[in-house]
Amino acid sequence: MNFDKKMSIYRDAVEDELVKHTALLGGGAGDDVTRAIEYSLLDGGKRIRGILTLEFCEIAMQDDTSTKQALPFSAAIEMIHCYSLIHDDLPCMDDDDMRRGKPSCHIKFGQATALLAGDALLTYAFETIASSGAEPEIIANAVTELAKAAGVKGMIGGQMVDLLNENRTITQEELCQTHAMKTGALISAACRLGVMAGKGNADLLKRADDFGKNLGMAFQIVDDILDVTGNQDRLGKPTGSDADSGKSGFIEVMGMDRSRQMAEEYTQKALLSADSEFLKQLTQMLLHRNM
Ligand code: GRG
Numbered sequence: 001m002n003f004d005k006k007m008s009i010y011r012d013a014v015e016d017e018l019v020k021h022t023a024l025l026g027g028g029a030g031d032d033v034t035r036a037i038e039y040s041l042l043d044g045g046k047r048i049r050g051i052l053t054l055e056f057c058e059i060a061m062q063d064d065t066s067t068k069q070a071l072p073f074s075a076a077i078e079m080i081h082c083y084s085l086i087h088d089d090l091p092c093m094d095d096d097d098m099r100r101g102k103p104s105c106h107i108k109f110g111q112a113t114a115l116l117a118g119d120a121l122l123t124y125a126f127e128t129i130a131s132s133g134a135e136p137e138i139i140a141n142a143v144t145e146l147a148k149a150a151g152v153k154g155m156i157g158g159q160m161v162d163l164l165n166e167n168r169t170i171t172q173e174e175l176c177q178t179h180a181m182k183t184g185a186l187i188s189a190a191c192r193l194g195v196m197a198g199k200g201n202a203d204l205l206k207r208a209d210d211f212g213k214n215l216g217m218a219f220q221i222v223d224d225i226l227d228v229t230g231n232q233d234r235l236g237k238p239t240g241s242d243a244d245s246g247k248s249g250f251i252e253v254m255g256m257d258r259s260r261q262m263a264e265e266y267t268q269k270a271l272l273s274a275d276s277e278f279l280k281q282l283t284q285m286l287l288h289r290n291m
Contacts, residue, residue, distance in 0.1 A: 003281040014050035017075040021128055036109040036117035041082045044100030049081050049190035050074035056194025056208050059275050070197035072132035076125040077190045080150050083121035086114050101236030142196050149189035158182025167246040175253045184216030207273040214270035221263040224250040234291045
């Protein structure tokens with residue numbers, strides 16, 4: 001199957017799974033928060049993390065008909081990612097009014113509802129894994145994996161350091177460490193969750209980890225590059241926000257040329273542990289993306 005076709009099958013599968021899970025939420029006093037969740041979670045986003053989960057499950061199982069056990073895991077990772085974007089857009093964080101081509105969750109629903117929608121997505125991700133029907137040991141491992149990646153030693157910790165780094169000079173090492181936690185940890189978890197769903201061995205888990213960490217760094221660097229060079233409409237969010245907010249991103253610390261070089265280097269490193277033709281093409285596509 002060619003790359004574009006497989007991308008579109010995976011993207012639709014992740015989307016359908018998210019629709020299925022949000023449909024289970026509705027009703028009662030939580031209606032407003034459900035509407036905010038549907039607004040932010042559905043019909044937007046590239047679904048890269050969920051797609052990685054499905055592909056790693058297929059690599060682990062060596063069977064392209066068996067990725068359905070990874071579907072709840074792919075939805076869970078997209079829920080955590082979406083929660084982070086909702087909270088990241090709040091005035092106390094990056095204060096961004098647009099996300100995925102439409103007003104941010106707090107602009108549309110107010111800050112209190114946006115905060116709760118993010119919280120609800122975080123908890124629902126774990127419920128989704130817990131009720132996935134996978135074997136108890138796989139569920140326990142997947143929950144631990146996701147909690148670590150999203151927590152103080154992963155995404156939250158990275159976000160905290162990123163905030164503390166604003167308006168100060170940081171080293172390349174500090175920069176890379178921050179983004180390995182803030183962006184790389186969740187991308188790496190997306191890959192590892194796929195291996196877990198597909199009952200892959202420890203060696204494959206390690207390769208998924210290496211791949212995810214390197215892809216995550218390349219992905220964040222390209223994100224920073226696009227914040228300077230990208231097209232606002234295509235990105236679905238304002239450009240120039242990193243520099244405006246005093247952020248210590250890759251461009252501010254390393255400069256544009258070195259940042260481009262580093263994105264290429266991390267891409268090459270990721271390719272060393274890309275175990276399928278699809279992963280190789282996805283890795284290259286993400287380096288050259290414009291959104
Ligand atoms: C708990 C109040 C509170 C805040 C938490 C966790 C957090 C704030 C922020 C997380 C850090 C974060 C938002 C990192 C951004 C990583 C990144 C490159 C996002 C863009 O990902 P894409 O391009 O987005 O995959 P789409 O929209 O395509 O899914």
